[in-house]
Amino acid sequence: xxxxNSSISEALAYIVFDSSQEPSLIQxxxxxxxxxxxxxxxxxxxxxxxxxxxxxxxxNDGLWRVHLDNGAAIxxxxxxxPRFYARLNNAGLHREYVVRAVxxxxxxxxxxxxxxxxxxxxxxxxxxxxxxxxxxxxxxIPLLACLLEQAVQQASDVSTNDLxxxxxERMKVVEADSLLLMQQWSDPRPDVIYLDPMYxxxxxxxxRGLKKTAAVKKNMAFLQRLTDPSNxxxxxxxSDGQGLIEAALSLATRKVVVKRAPxxxxxxxxxxxxxxxxxxxxxxxxxxx
Ligand SMILES: C[S@@+](CC[C@H](N)C(=O)[O-])C[C@H]1O[C@@H](n2cnc3c(N)ncnc32)[C@H](O)[C@@H]1O
Numbered sequence: 138x139x140x141x142n143s144s145i146s147e148a149l150a151y152i153v154f155d156s157s158q159e160p161s162l163i164q165x166x167x168x169x170x171x172x173x174x175x176x177x178x179x180x181x182x183x184x185x186x187x188x189x190x191x192x193x194x195x196x197n198d199g200l201w202r203v204h205l206d207n208g209a210a211i212x213x214x215x216x217x218x219p220r221f222y223a224r225l226n227n228a229g230l231h232r233e234y235v236v237r238a239v240x241x242x243x244x245x246x247x248x249x250x251x252x253x254x255x256x257x258x259x260x261x262x263x264x265x266x267x268x269x270x271x272x273x274x275x276x277x278i279p280l281l282a283c284l285l286e287q288a289v290q291q292a293s294d295v296s297t298n299d300l301x302x303x304x305x306e307r308m309k310v311v312e313a314d315s316l317l318l319m320q321q322w323s324d325p326r327p328d329v330i331y332l333d334p335m336y337x338x339x340x341x342x343x344x345r346g347l348k349k350t351a352a353v354k355k356n357m358a359f360l361q362r363l364t365d366p367s368n369x370x371x372x373x374x375x376s377d378g379q380g381l382i383e384a385a386l387s388l389a390t391r392k393v394v395v396k397r398a399p400x401x402x403x404x405x406x407x408x409x410x411x412x413x414x415x416x417x418x419x420x421x422x423x424x425x426x
Contacts, residue, residue: 149363150192150203150280151175153182160196168194168201172280192362194280199295201287203280205359212359214281214288216263216301220352225267226300235261236268238394238413238420239329245269248307249391252327254315254381255334258356259285259308261396263292265331266307267300273327274308275315278363282312316377319384330385332404333396334378335360379405386423393423 154165154176169176174194177187187193192212193204202213216222230236239251249270253262256274258281266272276282292305311318319330382405385393395404397419403409409421 148175148188148191150194151177151187152194153177153179153196155179158196168283171283174280192359200291201284203284203359205355205362210355210358212356214258214284216259216288216292216304217296217298221260221263222301224264225304230264230268233264233268234413234415234418234420235264235331235394235396238422239265239270239331239392240268241392241422249328250325251329251331252315252319252385252389253331253333254319254385255332256285256310257281257333257360259288259310261331261333262308263304266304270307270329272308273311275311275313275318277312277314278360279312280363281360282310285310316380316384319381319388322388326388326390328389328391330389330393331396332378332381332385332393334381334404381405382407382423386425389425391424391426393425395421395423397421 150172152165152169152172152174154162155178156162165176172194181187182193189207193208194201195204196202200213200215202211204211216225224230224233231240240249251262251265251270251272253259253265253272253274256262256276259274262272262274274285276285289305289308289310292301292308294305296302296305382393382395386407395409397404399414399417399419401419403421407423409423411422413420413422
């Protein structure tokens with residue numbers, strides 16, 4: 138079983154459809170079409186028709202998850218995951234650098250509208266939503282956008298937890314190239330635009346200064362695998378940093394915030410008005426008012 142244009146043995150990832158279980162073939166086909174991956178059956182896997190190196194996208198316990206390296210690592214977006222949830226459900230939420238950089242010191246009477254133009258796994262966006270912002274997450278990789286939608290839906294519709302429910306209600310996902318989206322924007326302008334772009338070379342990713350927990354390493358390895366073509370072309374997940382910051386500075390009404398590594402160059406070479414620097418990350422702040 139396969140509906141992909143490329144052969145399944147060469148694919149980066151494939152979607153497993155088990156006709157004896159949810160979800161239906163129609164739902165699986167719609168995910169496969171959106172993400173551009175083939176559908177395979179458990180029998181295809183047992184017959185060795187798929188490469189060990191490809192990621193397997195599987196539905197278990199009500200969620201799509203990505204199984205890497207024959208299930209040795211599993212990647213998903215789940216805001217109720219205990220380590221991440223502990224950061225949300227914590228008096229320290231307002232001391233998170235991303236929250237401090239975006240909210241600033243002024244007391245807001247209205248929730249800030251935030252455009253997270255490089256949503257990734259949605260962690261920063263969820264921290265901001267839990268802190269009271271209305272966040273639009275923009276992600277260009279279809280599979281990641283699907284996983285984000287699933288996580289938001291799980292938080293806002295399925296969760297019985299008030300904190301996750303209210304954060305979920307304040308987040309929405311848009312699958313798009315945020316550079317084009319910002320350049321062609323026609324809705325009310327966002328108060329704040331947040332950027333956390335990837336570095337052009339995988340080896341420079343460590344410069345983003347993220348704490349190298351096993352979870353962060355696994356997520357970044359997955360992103361690199363999804364975005365870094367083996368044919369030597371420019372990785373699709375690499376952003377035009379200069380374009381993104383220029384578009385963001387033209388669109389936001391209050392400020393632009395950029396996440397960098399402590400020693401990294403300013404995005405697009407544009408000097409921020411101030412920076413919040415922690416051990417592992419720096420948040421450059423560009424006020425517009
Ligand atoms: C480093 S990750 C962001 C991590 C995120 N801050 C978090 O908390 O999980 C960068 C993400 O931005 C996405 N991205 C980069 N440029 C983009 C663009 N122009 N439009 C949409 N998404 C983009 C990449 O696909 C990648 O998923």
